[in-house]
Amino acid sequence: MPRSFGIEVQDLCFRWYKGETVLDGCSLTVPQGEFWMLLGTNGSGKSTLLKLLANLLPPQSGSIRTSPHIGFVFQNPDHQLVMPTVGADVAFGLVAEKLTLAQVHRRVEEALDAVNLRSLIRRPIYALSGGQKQRVAIAGAIARHCDVLLLDEPTALLDPDSQLDLVAQVQQLVKSRGLTALWVTHRLDELDYCDGAFLLEKGKVVDRGDPQRLKQRLMQVPL
């Protein structure tokens, strides 16, 4: 399957109906096959930008060029896992594709292999850890053959060990499967795993590039 999409955003503007301007000429590019992070103060527009990228909100102006096959991972996995077991949840995302049962099984097993959860295929969702739930959400996107992953503070509810396991796993998936990923975070140690980072302030990208340089900048002047 061709994987030719990164993320290109040009001069994006968005404001809530009768509300404040959230994105104000926001531009950024995530090259195809790379893992970038998005940082910024509370309310700077990070989640809103992800929702625009996922086509969940329409911009007032500006342009977005990315894959139509986007996987979205929320901060709280309990807001997106809807079926009783791991396998059923990953399969649920394939309903619209009208696949045969055998094709669904293959896709689910392959996606769970990718996140090292195949052995838990029959496990009830309630019996998973927070990090395992996030990996089920990512497996859902892999099963649907998404080529772009948007992750909105996916480690916010995880303990430090699971946090670093998850970010390392996404880094490995991006590289091994040629995915493109944009990950929102407030945690500077996660910057060790990405190819590049953006800093958003008042709806504009005010810095971008080398994650270690941004890490140093933000250690001196925390968000």
Ligand SMILES: Nc1ncnc2c1ncn2[C@@H]1O[C@H](COP(=O)(O)OP(=O)(O)OP(=O)(O)O)[C@@H](O)[C@H]1O
């Ligand atoms: N549904 C909504 N209706 C109106 N305003 C909203 C809505 N959702 C968010 N906002 C406002 O849009 C602005 C940007 O919010 P957004 O959630 O994108 O920020 P953020 O950078 O992701 O913040 P955080 O780091 O706290 O998650 C905030 O002022 C917020 O109050």
